[in-house]
Amino acid sequence: MSLGVVVVSHVPDIAAGIKTLLTQIAADVSITIAGGTDDDEVGTSINKIQRAFTENTADELLAFYDLGSAKMNLEMAMDLSDKTIHLYNTALIESAYTAAALIQAGTDLAEIEAQLAPLKIK
Amino acid sequence: MLTTDIILTWIHDFDKKISEKKDYLSELDTPIGDGDHGNNLARGAEAIEAALNKETPADATAALRAIAMALVSKVGGASGALYGTAFLEMAKTSRDTTKTADLLAAGLAGLQKRGGATTGEKTMIDVWAPVVTATKGGQLTQKIIDDAVAATKPMRATKGRASYVGDSSIGHLDPGAVSSGYLFTSLLEAGGAK
Numbered sequence A: 001m002s003l004g005v006v007v008v009s010h011v012p013d014i015a016a017g018i019k020t021l022l023t024q025i026a027a028d029v030s031i032t033i034a035g036g037t038d039d040d041e042v043g044t045s046i047n048k049i050q051r052a053f054t055e056n057t058a059d060e061l062l063a064f065y066d067l068g069s070a071k072m073n074l075e076m077a078m079d080l081s082d083k084t085i086h087l088y089n090t091a092l093i094e095s096a097y098t099a100a101a102l103i104q105a106g107t108d109l110a111e112i113e114a115q116l117a118p119l120k121i122k
Numbered sequence B: 001m002l003t004t005d006i007i008l009t010w011i012h013d014f015d016k017k018i019s020e021k022k023d024y025l026s027e028l029d030t031p032i033g034d035g036d037h038g039n040n041l042a043r044g045a046e047a048i049e050a051a052l053n054k055e056t057p058a059d060a061t062a063a064l065r066a067i068a069m070a071l072v073s074k075v076g077g078a079s080g081a082l083y084g085t086a087f088l089e090m091a092k093t094s095r096d097t098t099k100t101a102d103l104l105a106a107g108l109a110g111l112q113k114r115g116g117a118t119t120g121e122k123t124m125i126d127v128w129a130p131v132v133t134a135t136k137g138g139q140l141t142q143k144i145i146d147d148a149v150a151a152t153k154p155m156r157a158t159k160g161r162a163s164y165v166g167d168s169s170i171g172h173l174d175p176g177a178v179s180s181g182y183l184f185t186s187l188l189e190a191g192g193a194k
């Protein structure tokens, strides 16, 4: 069973920047992003989140987000998706980085979650 | 009672109010948010009109569902997920009843599930909750709506973007409460509150 990372931010450049940061240390991990609204304005788009879910090639996804409405749209998209998706209320950059690094190293989900726990901020 | 006709009259009027008040709603969102509430909802209102014009809904459930999907996919903010979930829950409940109070109660439950807020946190919940209570008693009035909206002014926000400015949120109306006020004024005017 493979694990992948999904990053949701209000700003397209933030989501893309985090993917750049993660890919450098986790080249073999599927990392997909949803940044901004459909028009690339500041906000979140359920369509983009759904695409990030389907384009991710992993079996099970770990999802990270920045602010409130990103979480609401993530949860809506999770309701509509068949994939197993775990949502973390953790500091976005640090936790997405931690997850990607540990997945790359072959760590299992329980251990990854243990390491994410202290990063919970919301 | 919410028949298909009443729902359509209600929502067309709401869409009209939103496009008229778009700038005001975004202004309200500026000191305690990111200044986009009016623009967000105006996008949603346009999408609702487009969806309803493209295909006349067969029944109340289809109408409520079309409204929900337009909001969910086009608004792109907290309010899109929240209003979208509320209408989706109303759509589900409309299979069993046309009673306004039951439908609005289902919408409110959806809002609370999605946003995790309760009353007193300076959000649209502070308008939905008293409106649901009044509708259950069969006596929703414009005054109840206006008072609920005004009551958000002295509140301190603990949910949503406004919560980041803490005490500075005190003294401003909540934009989502104001737009929900328009939603229920339109409902009253459409004769759907009884």
Ligand SMILES: Nc1ncnc2c1ncn2[C@@H]1O[C@H](COP(=O)(O)OP(=O)(O)OP(=O)(O)O)[C@@H](O)[C@H]1O
Pocket: A010, A042, A043, A044, A067, A068, A069, A070, B029, B033, B034, B036, B037, B040, B041, B076, B077, B078, B079, B080, B082, B111, B114, B115, B116, B117, B122, B123, B124, B125, B159, B160, B161, B174, B175, B176, B177
């Ligand atoms: N958790 C919540 N529960 C209920 N209502 C909320 C919550 N968070 C925000 N709101 C409502 O949403 C309104 C703001 O809607 P708006 O369209 O401006 O979204 P936003 O907060 O800018 O979204 P985004 O975070 O994507 O920028 C607030 O005025 C409030 O009434």
Ligand SMILES: [Mg+2]
Pocket: B029, B033, B034, B035, B036, B037, B077, B161
């Ligand atoms: Mg806003």
